[in-house]
Amino acid sequence: MVMLRKRFVIFSGGTLGAQALREIRDGDVLVGADRGALDLIRHGYRPDMVLGDFDSVTDSEADLIRQMSRQFVPCDPVKKDSTDTEMAMAWALEQGAGEIILCGVLGTRWDHSLANVHLLRIGLDHGVPCRIVDEYNELMLMDNRAVLTVARSRFTHVSLLPLSQEVTGITLGGFQYPLHEATLTIGQSLGISNVLIGEQGTIVIREGLLLVIQSTDRAEP
Structure with a gap:
């Protein structure tokens, strides 16, 4: 059992x-x-x-x-x-x-x-x-061991920020602003305020630690 x-x-x-x-x-x-x-x-x-x-x-x-x-x-x-x-x-x-x-x-x-x-x-x-x-926020951390699936929810935006000095091989599926084999380093704002185009999106990275923040401007009543 x-x-x-x-x-x-x-x-x-x-x-x-x-x-x-x-x-x-x-x-x-x-x-x-x-x-x-x-x-x-x-x-x-x-x-x-x-x-x-x-x-x-x-x-x-x-x-x-x-x-x-x-x-x-x-x-x-x-x-x-x-x-x-x-x-x-x-x-x-x-x-x-x-x-x-x-x-x-x-x-x-x-x-x-x-x-x-x-x-x-x-x-x-x-x-x-x-x-x-x-x-207003939901935060998760990912590495290269698994694909992260992000589902549509009350959080309207999805932002990506490196928690390591560099995150490489970032590939997004199902987002309005796609990335393919991209690199983010600390100090860049390239990954801020993306949005899903369907019910879910996927995030894959090759190396590093990537902070994934889903956020909204309005709290639920």
Whole structure:
């Protein structure tokens, strides 16, 4: 009998809109990273695991998180080498996650936002599909091991940005602005704001790490 690996949805302390809650499906493992756990609890969810230093919540909020979580793992805010979100990501991978969705990992703190985008590399290295999702964006990271299929959705634009110094052999199918064996280097904007011409498109690369961002100017009501 084949055991299906579960989806893990991580809620972190960045900007969390209504879209984050719409990502949750029956059977998902819900993980709260610091203040992200509070958002889950306030919307009627009981996190399966909560990790963090809880420096962004009050003592009473921390008590609520502790009481309402199935597992609660606090850490010292000074004596740690990873962000709360990275710890949550590492835990999900240790549990054998089949897919990881990161919510609330983008926001006003761009140091944290960029660090969280880099976490997509960890998922890629483990062979686990991983996405960052918010009201306006969905981010994925790909390498040359597989063709990435991008489906038409509420996100109207698809942008490509290199996360390595160079990405070579970029070939697009089903896009308004095609590329064939193209190269992108850091600093170029050639891959910004493409659009699908059908229900789906494909992206193939030969070498490098390519960040694929689907985006929209309008959030769902």
